[in-house]
Amino acid sequence: METIAIITGKLARIGLWIAGAGLVAMTVMIAAQVWWRYVLNDSIIWTEPASVMVMGWFILLGAAVGIREGYHLSFEVFLHFAPDRLKLILYSISDIVVTAFGFGMVWYGTLLAMKTAGNKIPSLGISGAYDFLPIVVGGVLVVLFSLERLARRAAGLPTARFGEELDD
Template identity: 70%
Template sequence: MQDSMKGLARFTGLLARAALWVAGTGLVLMTIFIAAQVFWRYILNDSLTWSEPASVMIMGWFIFLGAAVGIREGYHLSFDILLYVLPDRVKSWLHTLSDFAVAAFGGGMIWFGSSLAYKTAGNMVPSLGISGAFDFIPIVGGGVLVVLFSAERVLRRIAGLPTARFGDAPLEE
């Protein structure tokens, strides 16, 4: 099982790295779009109507992709004070319970994000000329990664492989 888990870890590691590249690129693009809007508005006395909605849409991508990678790498929020006094076996069970709760939240992101995307698919974002569903697709994509990365954490624990925790070095693929 450890060999198959190492293969899964390589795959999810590549997926996490790609998600971080997309998120980082989105952050840079958003910064460029906002800077261009400021230049156009205050220097050229004109306005780019597409820069604000495009920036908000891009922000959704880098927030949800970055959050999912944070879950894989153990940087998500947690309340660990009780874990300092519990035996390792109990800690493992509580971490697994936490991973299931996070996966359930990711499932909610998929379900409700899909519902929102479906309900707004017929609407158009006027300044971009695209479907309103594009505003909610990052929630679905982030939810898929949250579920996948949470499942990986549980499976790693079952296989006896380490999982990342806040402050640890990133997982090796």
């Protein structure tokens, strides 16, 4: 389990760095577009589709890392009052649902990528499949990180910095 945690931890860190770099890159692209359009009275044609594509990457990679770290959205009012055993069951059900959602991202993202592989994004000159690649990669990471959480919980190990703060 420790080896898996090290590997997934490194994947999460890489994903977070890529997401952060993507956020900076998108900000630079949008700033350049605004400068060119309003100061130079011209336009850079590739910045909008490229920034949207980069945004898909940083949103989906960040979401996957958030799942691993326990920062994903949840409704915990009931869990605050629930007994510890019930909390573990409900957290596991939540992780199973998130895993299923991740499989859906991989499946449908792949189908979308395959259907658009023959199309080209005009201003970038690349296949339309690249628009859906973040969904597939993000889905793979969601599945991997959710399965890790389930395995860690089954082994009696902590699963997140936040979220599963059980009373001793």
